[in-house]
Amino acid sequence: MKALEGVKILDMTHVQSGPTCTQLLAWFGADVIKVERPGVGDVTRQQLRDIPDVDSLYFTMLNANKRSITLNTKTEKGKAIFTKLIESCDVMVENFAPGALDRMGFSWQRIQEINPRMIYASIKGFGPGAYEECKVYENVAQCTGGSASTTGFDDGPPIVTGAQIGDSGTGLHAALGIVTALFHREKTGRGQRVECAMQDGVLNLCRVKLRDQQRLAHGPLKEYPQYPNGTFSDEVPRAGHASGGGQPGHVLQCAPGGPNDYIYVIIQPPGWAPLMQIIGREDLMDDPEWSTPEARLPKLESCFHLIEGWTVTKTKFEAMEILNAHNVPCGPVLSMKELAEEQSLRATGTVVEVDHPKRGKYLTVGNPIKLSDSPSDVRRSPLLGEHTEEILKEVVGFSDEEVAEARDEGAV
Ligand code: CAO
Numbered sequence: 001m002k003a004l005e006g007v008k009i010l011d012m013t014h015v016q017s018g019p020t021c022t023q024l025l026a027w028f029g030a031d032v033i034k035v036e037r038p039g040v041g042d043v044t045r046q047q048l049r050d051i052p053d054v055d056s057l058y059f060t061m062l063n064a065n066k067r068s069i070t071l072n073t074k075t076e077k078g079k080a081i082f083t084k085l086i087e088s089c090d091v092m093v094e095n096f097a098p099g100a101l102d103r104m105g106f107s108w109q110r111i112q113e114i115n116p117r118m119i120y121a122s123i124k125g126f127g128p129g130a131y132e133e134c135k136v137y138e139n140v141a142q143c144t145g146g147s148a149s150t151t152g153f154d155d156g157p158p159i160v161t162g163a164q165i166g167d168s169g170t171g172l173h174a175a176l177g178i179v180t181a182l183f184h185r186e187k188t189g190r191g192q193r194v195e196c197a198m199q200d201g202v203l204n205l206c207r208v209k210l211r212d213q214q215r216l217a218h219g220p221l222k223e224y225p226q227y228p229n230g231t232f233s234d235e236v237p238r239a240g241h242a243s244g245g246g247q248p249g250h251v252l253q254c255a256p257g258g259p260n261d262y263i264y265v266i267i268q269p270p271g272w273a274p275l276m277q278i279i280g281r282e283d284l285m286d287d288p289e290w291s292t293p294e295a296r297l298p299k300l301e302s303c304f305h306l307i308e309g310w311t312v313t314k315t316k317f318e319a320m321e322i323l324n325a326h327n328v329p330c331g332p333v334l335s336m337k338e339l340a341e342e343q344s345l346r347a348t349g350t351v352v353e354v355d356h357p358k359r360g361k362y363l364t365v366g367n368p369i370k371l372s373d374s375p376s377d378v379r380r381s382p383l384l385g386e387h388t389e390e391i392l393k394e395v396v397g398f399s400d401e402e403v404a405e406a407r408d409e410g411a412v
Helices: 017-027 076-088 100-104 108-114 138-144 167-188 198-205 207-218 269-278 293-311 316-325 336-341 343-348 388-394 400-408
Strands: 008-012 031-036 066-070 091-094 119-124 193-197 249-253 262-266 330-332 351-356 360-365
Touching (some): 008 017, 017 031, 017 066, 017 091, 017 119, 031 076, 066 388, 076 400, 108 119, 119 167, 167 193, 167 198, 193 198, 249 293, 262 293, 262 316, 269 293, 293 316, 316 330, 388 400
Parallel strands (some): 008 031, 091 119, 119 193
16 A cells, blocks of 8 residues: 555646645655646646657656646636545645735635645745745746755856755645645544645755854864955855865876766764875875864865865776775766666666657656655656546546536536
């Protein structure tokens, strides 16, 4: 049995943040019913298409294991069907612009009247406050949540990261909120509201930078590249490649010098001696000018420069093997091509090949969370409205005639 088997999710999500959340729940076995506008569907079906008239990879990689029903929730019949779906489902998830569900006539109050056991999760760009009415996309959240101001180099502009911490990060937060509310409902019998703001989600992931903001009041951030020669203002600066943790680290170039021929190396205190041995600088192993973390702090750049003199003579995989044999924490910079081809990720189901009736085979990222008793299988994303009839009959309880009627009226 899958962990969330029997849980029905009314999925009103679109684009990335909401679909990430419901895809996770679907992988764990929930029956996710994705509601889409007739003829249109989730906007991402058509965005960044690589094959004409075929659902984009953007859509297919965010909507696995779901069923799709088309439903115009702005028609009377559509509203009646939607009300039935609210009655039958355990969880409803939406990430429309603020107020969209209210405008449809389905406020939180109304949803509770229809189904007091309902868990109603919303993802918005901001929580209550000056910006609560704003629409938000990924990079806006990265900028407003503290990621952009702390990413990049001291002498350059703020940088947004490729990791979708605003969208997928908030989707993850929302999924945790939903399963927590389900657990609570087991004890109380009551549903509740789950609200996740993308700004909050990003800030949560940037927690260490708010830590550093407060440390600044007590002196310079000694592990940052600005120390000891640069200057610090009263705001956390961009730290380049410096590690966010307590151990210094840096990206170092490897052979043959391609754009992703780099390895990230961390100098743990016990790692210094083996590192110096590996690079042939045994003279620095016990030299008090270099051998302690305190002695190295003002000259971290020189430390990494020394090590890079060795890494440039090895490929990132050779360096990884040698450094790991000496217990030095490190990791190669892997390109998406390398990750797609990585056999160990295929073996664990983290990278999965899926077959789609219109696009053929494509790769997706499977469930990164592994449960021993509830393994995930990845099923292709649904075609637009593929399950409309089945859901109308099975979940809403419609007869063939009622299904035909709903179609004739343009509600589905
Ligand atoms: N039947 C009828 N109408 C439907 C419908 C359905 N099945 N599904 C959606 N709609 C309507 C909504 O009711 C809304 O109509 P109104 O504006 O008249 O109320 C409309 O479709 C579109 O909603 P939207 O405003 O959310 O869409 P948008 O493309 O303008 O904005 C986005 C997109 C993402 C900026 C906005 O939804 C948003 O800010 N969401 C919250 C934050 C978020 O999740 N952002 C992440 C996006 S991924 O980067």
